[in-house]
Amino acid sequence: MDNVKKPVHLIINPISGYSDQKRRLEIFRKTVFEHGIDLVEHTTTGPGNAGEYALRHAGESIAMVAWGGDGTAKEVANALVGSDTPLMVTHGGTENLLAKVLKMPRDPQMLARLLIDPQLIKFDLGICNGSSFHTVLGVGFDAEVVRLVHENRDGHITHLNYAWPLLKTFINYKFPMLKISADGEDVFYGWGIAFVGNTHRYSMNLRICRDAVCDDGLLDLVVFQCNSKHSLLRHAFWTSMRKHIGRRSVIHQRVKNVHIESDQPQLCELDGDIGPKLPLDISLAEQKINMIVPPWKI
Numbered sequence: 001m002d003n004v005k006k007p008v009h010l011i012i013n014p015i016s017g018y019s020d021q022k023r024r025l026e027i028f029r030k031t032v033f034e035h036g037i038d039l040v041e042h043t044t045t046g047p048g049n050a051g052e053y054a055l056r057h058a059g060e061s062i063a064m065v066a067w068g069g070d071g072t073a074k075e076v077a078n079a080l081v082g083s084d085t086p087l088m089v090t091h092g093g094t095e096n097l098l099a100k101v102l103k104m105p106r107d108p109q110m111l112a113r114l115l116i117d118p119q120l121i122k123f124d125l126g127i128c129n130g131s132s133f134h135t136v137l138g139v140g141f142d143a144e145v146v147r148l149v150h151e152n153r154d155g156h157i158t159h160l161n162y163a164w165p166l167l168k169t170f171i172n173y174k175f176p177m178l179k180i181s182a183d184g185e186d187v188f189y190g191w192g193i194a195f196v197g198n199t200h201r202y203s204m205n206l207r208i209c210r211d212a213v214c215d216d217g218l219l220d221l222v223v224f225q226c227n228s229k230h231s232l233l234r235h236a237f238w239t240s241m242r243k244h245i246g247r248r249s250v251i252h253q254r255v256k257n258v259h260i261e262s263d264q265p266q267l268c269e270l271d272g273d274i275g276p277k278l279p280l281d282i283s284l285a286e287q288k289i290n291m292i293v294p295p296w297k298i
Helices: 021-034 049-060 070-080 097-101 108-113 141-151 159-172 229-240
Strands: 008-012 039-043 063-067 087-089 119-123 126-128 131-133 136-139 177-182 185-197 219-225 250-255 257-262 267-270 273-277 280-284 289-293
Touching (some): 021 039, 021 108, 039 049, 049 070, 070 097, 070 131, 131 267, 136 141, 136 280, 141 159, 141 267, 141 273, 177 219, 185 250, 219 229, 219 280
Parallel strands (some): 008 039, 008 063, 087 289
Antiparallel strands (some): 119 289, 126 131, 126 280, 136 267, 177 185, 219 250, 257 280, 267 273
16 A cells, blocks of 8 residues: 555544543554554544545545444445445444454554555445345344334443343333245244344354355345243343254245335344334345455455
8 A cells, every 4th residue: 555645544433432442543543654554534423424424535545444333334334335445344332243243353553454455355235125234134122122222322332231121122022923035935924033144243242143144145034933031032042052043943044135024013223223114125235345354354
């Protein structure tokens, strides 16, 4: 990159992550400057601002760096769809699912060095009723947890913010009847919880879509047959052991298109944010995103 005139644009979410983010960010800046890379910084001012900035400056940037959580990364990634400008995601938030999937280093010096000779993959993008997702879409129990978390959000979210919504949902949740078809064929009708994954990681290191690959041109559909707290706990146990795929009460398919509907009003969650209401039409976007990854990911 030494001879390239375009700078790297660093987009910073000031309310993401933990208390050491300021120190890590300063080390990242210093390392970037030491390698002679021009850096232009932007601090976001609220929801949507990261995407607006990325869209406005994509053509002026040799790369975009999203320094924040999965929400920040998602905004920037959406803005770069159809652009040649690559995105580098960081461990700048609470969960950092995308950074974990891509095996991005936590060390800010190692992270900065990836910009010197960037290695790229073509990252898939899922589309649900016109809204995008990059990691996992969930219908059912987890969507209700996400709804409660966002209803009570006041600034930065930590894992503790999920404790009460998780318990409340577990106590009160009524499992819906779901009707699901994939690639034009009916695959499930009954009480359950459904996930469509572009990546294998989920919150708290659960591998619900255990075998999903982010650049293979397919989505992973995982459906848990579930109508009680007991069956939910059983599924949670086997999923935590990463041995749920292949069990009789779990459906797993690699697909390109999914349709999900329910007998009662239901929301979905997309990458940890509140998504559209059912019914859902889910597919892969035609265009992909250039993602910077470490050499060991290639």
